[in-house]
Amino acid sequence: MDFLFLKKYGWYYLNGAKNTILLTCIAITFGIILGLIFALFRLSNNKLLRYIAVTYIEIIRGTPILIQIMILYFGISQYISLPEIPALSKIIGYDSSDFMIGAAAVAINSGAYVAEIIRAGIQSINKGQMEAARSLGLGSSMAMRYVIIPQAFKNILPALGNEFVTLVKETSIVSVIGIMELTKAGDIVRGATAKGFEPLLVAASVYFCITFAASRFVAFLERRMKASD
Amino acid sequence: MIKVSNLHKKFGKLNVLKGINTNIEKGEIVVIIGPSGSGKSTFLRCLNMLEEPDQGEVIFQGIKLNDKKCNIDQQRQKMGMVFQQFNLFPHMTIVENIILAPTKLKKENEDEAKRKAVQLLKKVGLEDKADSYPNQLSGGQKQRIAIVRALAMSPEVMLFDEPTSALDPEMVGEVLEVMKGLAKDGMTMVVVTHEMGFAKEVATRVMFMDQGLIVEEGTPKDVFDNPQNPRIKEFLSKVL
Numbered sequence: 001m002d003f004l005f006l007k008k009y010g011w012y013y014l015n016g017a018k019n020t021i022l023l024t025c026i027a028i029t030f031g032i033i034l035g036l037i038f039a040l041f042r043l044s045n046n047k048l049l050r051y052i053a054v055t056y057i058e059i060i061r062g063t064p065i066l067i068q069i070m071i072l073y074f075g076i077s078q079y080i081s082l083p084e085i086p087a088l089s090k091i092i093g094y095d096s097s098d099f100m101i102g103a104a105a106v107a108i109n110s111g112a113y114v115a116e117i118i119r120a121g122i123q124s125i126n127k128g129q130m131e132a133a134r135s136l137g138l139g140s141s142m143a144m145r146y147v148i149i150p151q152a153f154k155n156i157l158p159a160l161g162n163e164f165v166t167l168v169k170e171t172s173i174v175s176v177i178g179i180m181e182l183t184k185a186g187d188i189v190r191g192a193t194a195k196g197f198e199p200l201l202v203a204a205s206v207y208f209c210i211t212f213a214a215s216r217f218v219a220f221l222e223r224r225m226k227a228s229d
Numbered sequence: 230m231i232k233v234s235n236l237h238k239k240f241g242k243l244n245v246l247k248g249i250n251t252n253i254e255k256g257e258i259v260v261i262i263g264p265s266g267s268g269k270s271t272f273l274r275c276l277n278m279l280e281e282p283d284q285g286e287v288i289f290q291g292i293k294l295n296d297k298k299c300n301i302d303q304q305r306q307k308m309g310m311v312f313q314q315f316n317l318f319p320h321m322t323i324v325e326n327i328i329l330a331p332t333k334l335k336k337e338n339e340d341e342a343k344r345k346a347v348q349l350l351k352k353v354g355l356e357d358k359a360d361s362y363p364n365q366l367s368g369g370q371k372q373r374i375a376i377v378r379a380l381a382m383s384p385e386v387m388l389f390d391e392p393t394s395a396l397d398p399e400m401v402g403e404v405l406e407v408m409k410g411l412a413k414d415g416m417t418m419v420v421v422t423h424e425m426g427f428a429k430e431v432a433t434r435v436m437f438m439d440q441g442l443i444v445e446e447g448t449p450k451d452v453f454d455n456p457q458n459p460r461i462k463e464f465l466s467k468v469l
Contacts, residue, residue: 126314126316128312128314128316129316129318131279131312131316132310132312132316132317132318132375133318134279134302134305135277135279135305135308135309135310135312135379136305136306136329136330136334136378136379136382137302137303137304137305137306137330137334137382138302138329138330138333138334139302142333146329146333147318147329150320151318151319151320154320
């Protein structure tokens with residue numbers, strides 16, 4: 001075992017870790033937005049909306065993320081190209097449009113899982129809460145917004161935290177479309193140093209540091225929320 | 230004020246309401262009694278469309294509520310409702326619970342709504358709880374807050390769905406006191422309850438329901454002291 005290559009290539013890992021975290025944050029943010037929209041669609045009284053939501057959730061959960069990302073990258077991006085965001089390009093260190101496709105793929109994938117988490121959270125709220133809100137004269141969307149969703153989010157925060165931790169690892173998939181994140185960084189270092197093993201160990205440890213810190217943070221939040229109950 | 234005619238409601242195969250007809254006038258205090266499963270709560274919940282009737286109509290101040298064209302949210306603002314399980318919003322403080330509907334629906338300004346909320350809280354003796362959360366309160370306190378929350382919308386009628394059934398016995402009194410106070414102020418009330426003492430003392434009309442129908446109604450004196458229907462006699466002998 002020889003880790004001396006880190007002196008020269010350690011920077012790759014740092015840069016990769018930064019992009020992994022950035023990718024995760026973008027994906028979870030849009031994943032939650034998508035998840036909320038589709039969870040509400042799924043619970044809506046409108047048949048069409050319910051149908052759209054179920055289709056999205058089932059297709060995404062029933063196909064591999066690797067295929068999804070390749071469809072998006074090699075297929076759909078032939079017809080639609082994302083504009084480059086100069087500020088983002090500057091942060092990640094290269095053209096942001098591929099990065100955005102990767103982030104979009106992970107967000108779309110995560111959105112399906114988050115939708116199910118949010119749906120369960122909403123359904124876990126006692127139906128008396130909805131009735132009380134409606135009996136005051138609040139419409140169903142206002143009741144959702146002010147009464148149901150705030151309580152649901154509080155209940156599902158641990159599950160969303162876990163989804164975040166899972167996403168940190170899932171983002172490694174975007175390395176297949178050449179996005180420079182942690183897994184790709186390990187790959188590049190392997191090629192550059194002609195070492196097959198050590199660069200992977202380093203990548204794995206960096207992943208572990210990120211997920212361990214994140215899951216500690218989630219546990220901390222959970223404890224604090226219990227205290228406020 | 231509320232006119233109910235030929236009201237039917239089924240849950241699956243279960244026929245809960247089999248044709249209710251009644252008229253509730255302004256200022257009346259109607260107490261609905263009857264064995265469990267008789268349809269009392271379902272009837273009450275049909276009055277503000279928490280349950281949608283299958284047949285018949287509910288007309289509130291001249292507006293048919295079970296009509297597609299009726300904006301039920303607007304009508305519900307004028308009908309306060311108090312539930313057996315209180316249903317306070319646990320993520321909001323007491324005062325936030327109370328001002329939610331007035332500020333969001335009547336666009337009352339927050340300070341004004343708060344001032345009114347504190348006034349109402351004083352009436353029920355809970356002004357010191359304004360900034361507490363619901364789960365810091367006892368059942369009786371929660372129910373008094375739930376009443377205040379409904380009153381904050383200045384409703385024309387108050388519906389009570391077994392408001393004391395989930396309470397420890399020593400807390401029943403404090404809630405009934407608040408309800409008596411309301412009655413004294415002239416509020417129109419429809420109350421489903423098992424508190425016969427309250428019915429005798431406060432009701433202007435007692436309605437006895439059994440198997441989805443109003444079997445008998447009249448003044449408390451008529452219904453309690455001189456019931457016509459044998460089923461009332463049987464029911465009263467069990468609960469009194």
